[in-house]
Amino acid sequence: MDFLKPRYTPMNRRRRIYEGKAKVLYEGPEPGTLIQHFKDDATAFNAKKHEVIDGKGVLNNRISEFVFQNLNDIGVPTHFIRRLNMREQLIREVEIIPLEVVVRNVAAGSLAQKLGIEEGTQLPRSIIEFYYKNDALNDPMVSEEHVTAFGWASPQEIDDIMALAIRVNDFLSGLFLGVGIRLVDFKMETGRLWENDTVRIVVADEISPDSCRLWDIKSNDKLDKDRFRRDMGGLVEAYSEVARRLGILPESEVPNGRGPVLVTSKD
Incomplete structure (x- = not known):
């Protein structure tokens, strides 16, 4: 099975398997695989609080890719195979x-x-x-x-x-x-x-x-979803700061949640 060069099917032509609060799972290009799509939806308190925040899905995709790839590299088993584009990952299907x-x-x-x-x-x-x-x-x-x-x-x-x-x-x-x-x-x-x-x-x-x-560590500033839960604002800026410190995003790169290119083209 070739996981390195999967077929790429535009999102609107894929079979949707499951949709959660922050992600959608689509049928993958090979048996035993799925495509995980990161949405911009922010939810808290079991979706009693809900908002769409442009760019959030892009950041979570990139940060999660970085973490999972490093876990794979040190021998911690994960479902992650590779990132497909700015919003999507190829993953193994698991129960x-x-x-x-x-x-x-x-x-x-x-x-x-x-x-x-x-x-x-x-x-x-x-x-x-x-x-x-x-x-x-x-x-x-x-x-x-x-x-x-x-x-x-x-x-x-x-x-x-x-x-x-x-x-x-x-x-x-x-x-x-x-x-x-x-x-x-x-x-x-x-x-x-x-x-x-x-x-x-x-x-x-x-x-x-x-x-x-x-x-x-120095300021105790929150760089996570508590900024949304507690109405602190600045969620994308906080997530971007995490990505920059991890070396995932260049200082000049600003996530943009708009446009079909993010879900239909390869990086």
């Missing part, structure tokens, strides 16, 4: 496990609120939490007992997921620290990748400022 895995290094968001911990407090150690992916139930937090009792994942799969979460946390913490950013927490999704008669757990979905809390 998504219905859990959001949240890794927390610093108290923030719901953890700070529920436990009465001052936001910004360094945690004694990294904490891994599981949330059941169900918008109608507002993605409730669940235990490993819930996960195994309801068959969402086996005990061995939970071990694999937690091992991946620790490795990804270690990598991201070092990556962002090197560019003056504190990784407060992040959300990770995983899936089952079927290869003949074997199956393995891989990192899926995206890793971007949409799914991470990222604070400037």
Whole structure:
């Protein structure tokens, strides 16, 4: 199977497989592949708050590509194959496990609120939490007992997921620290990748400022989706700053969300 030079089909002629709040999945050019398209939609509180922000999808695509490619390079298995253009990636089709895995290094968001911990407090150690992916139930937090009792994942799969979460946390913490950013927490999704008669757990979905809390080390300025959640403004500027520090975007490049060229032409 040639993943390096897939056929490219314009978006309006592809079969849509699934549409979420921030991305659309289309049928891929080869069996076992999908095309993941990043939208400009910004949502919070399970889409109770929604806005379209030009350029957001472009930035998330580029940042997520950078993270996933580096994870692949260090031997962390992911669904990512390659970026196709400014808004789309070629990915392996996986069976998504219905859990959001949240890794927390610093108290923030719901953890700070529920436990009465001052936001910004360094945690004694990294904490891994599981949330059941169900918008109608507002993605409730669940235990490993819930996960195994309801068959969402086996005990061995939970071990694999937690091992991946620790490795990804270690990598991201070092990556962002090197560019003056504190990784407060992040959300990770995983899936089952079927290869003949074997199956393995891989990192899926995206890793971007949409799914991470990222604070400037010196100023504590928020460089993530909290800028949208908390009506702070400047979301694209914050995401652009993350991309520039990672060396993804030149200083002069400004993301532009408009125009069909972003979804129909190769880079």
